[in-house]
Amino acid sequence: MASTAPAPLSQLPIEWRHDVAPVPYTQALADMEARNGAVAAGTAAELIWLLEHPPVYTAGTSADPAELVDPRFEVVSAGRGGRYTYHGPGQRVGYLVLDLGKRGRDVRCFVHAIEGWVIAALASFGVESWRAEGRVGIWTRDIDGREAKIGAIGVRVRRWVSMHGFSVNLNPDLSHFGGIVPCGIAEYGVTSLARLGLTVSAQEWDAALIATCDDFLDALGGPARKAGS
Numbered sequence: 222m223a224s225t226a227p228a229p230l231s232q233l234p235i236e237w238r239h240d241v242a243p244v245p246y247t248q249a250l251a252d253m254e255a256r257n258g259a260v261a262a263g264t265a266a267e268l269i270w271l272l273e274h275p276p277v278y279t280a281g282t283s284a285d286p287a288e289l290v291d292p293r294f295e296v297v298s299a300g301r302g303g304r305y306t307y308h309g310p311g312q313r314v315g316y317l318v319l320d321l322g323k324r325g326r327d328v329r330c331f332v333h334a335i336e337g338w339v340i341a342a343l344a345s346f347g348v349e350s351w352r353a354e355g356r357v358g359i360w361t362r363d364i365d366g367r368e369a370k371i372g373a374i375g376v377r378v379r380r381w382v383s384m385h386g387f388s389v390n391l392n393p394d395l396s397h398f399g400g401i402v403p404c405g406i407a408e409y410g411v412t413s414l415a416r417l418g419l420t421v422s423a424q425e426w427d428a429a430l431i432a433t434c435d436d437f438l439d440a441l442g443g444p445a446r447k448a449g450s
Contacts, residue, residue: 235319239427240272243310246279246297253384256318261380268318269434271427276309278401281375288402301385303357303375305401311393311413313426315386322381324441331441332357332374335387338437339372342429343389346419359389361412369412370403390414391421 249272259265276294281303288305289296308314321331336352339359343350350361350371359372372389390413398411414421 235267238270246277270316274308291400301375301377314388317386334440341433363412369410
């Protein structure tokens, strides 16, 4: 009987990884950079990694030191685009190691598609959110009626393979954002699903992302591959 050759890694479904226990940021960054190189070399499948971090401030390539108001937590240079942001327990982070060389090679489209994905996932919990002209991220109406950020986006692309991605506030300690000017935007606040009166677990949030992922991949174009869970 003739043997069947295994499918090339470039044709395999995207690997999904879910971590519930917080993963140290520097460890996740090293793992993500290694996976980026392997995907670019064709020796690993693409990856969507959902996780949380211990409290940490991360600095993007446009970070202004004046916006680091109170460095009460570790500060790490992330290498992604953007300015300072906070990660910590209760905030779900999505790292995307995707081959954009096969998905249009359009970074603007990639960011737009991520925004649409997060907006769709939030809508599944009854939360209306939106993009805001000139302000990267995901915005919603806070309990005081003012616009506030509920999700952040920052990406890096190396050899047309992406890294980093997005974060969404499920139930973090919002006071921890006070050590920085989040994403360089001082005039707007930060909110969470919990602050809006919603209890959403990490597992429920991950399930919402999986349920809305096909539309995200369709928006990117390229090979149509059903995401695994």
